[in-house]
Amino acid sequence: MSKILITSDAIAPSAVAMLSGYELVYTGKTPTPEDIVALCREHNPVAMVVRYGKITGAAMDAAPALRVISKHGSGTDNIDKAAAKERAIAVVAAIGANANAVAEHAFALLLACAKSIASVNARMHAGHWEKATHSSLELAGRTVGVVGLGAIGRRFARMAEGFGMRVIAFDPFAREVPSHVELVDLTALFEQSDVISLHCPLTEDNQHLLNAQTLKSCKRGVIVVNTARGGLIDEQALLDAVRQGHVRAAGLDSFAVEPMVAGHPFQTEPGFVLSPHVGSVTSDAYISMGEYAAKNALAVLAQEPLVA
Incomplete structure (x- = not known):
């Protein structure tokens, strides 16, 4: 029986059922590139479903039967796509499968920053009642700049519009632009936005x-939200801007180095609301991403159209 390598300890039971014609091999939650290479060499899978770990050219070379690498999610930056292309291995992603989950998480980070939820909660748990000195922001009437109008960005923009915000966006590749979104260039987005969400x-x-x-170039007091990729932000520059008060607060779910190492300055700096890259980690998205990843892998193996 042909094998499929799953770079995780589990995927949704419904996705497992869809792959019942194959033997599934699991790497566990924290596979190193070397672990993945060794398992590829041992099992020679025809497909991979990728949740964790980096997929290198060495892993591809260790699995000469490999035809498709299917991402359990939308981001494929942990897969060497150039190496895959050289070896005629398809790389596919579960585009949109986690869109609602990530957009909701991004908006939760925005609200937490605007309303100072983390600091107020911490003070309340410490026994303080500071109503007289509290001040927060209302979102209605303010401008949010959305960088990227894919499935997640469009859902986030809809939420912002529902809160009465003016929505501007930058995406030179946008194919669907909602009527409530105004496309602008990056310079205008930075200059006009009260909130920037990546x-x-x-x-x-x-x-x-x-x-x-x-x-x-951004407004003083801007809020920054990032649920995309940590490399989009110069972390030292953001830290400096928060300390100087130029950035009011930053809500971050992704970081330059993950997992975040102990002692990272964001951990002790007021003005940061942090979560460990869990925007897509919901029970609904877990099922949806697993099913999309399974369908996409099967479609490539059967030479059928990918999941829309």
């Missing part, structure tokens, strides 16, 4: 999209 993939061209120079 929803784009990480590429060579947008590494450190938010840096000392671009943050300086």
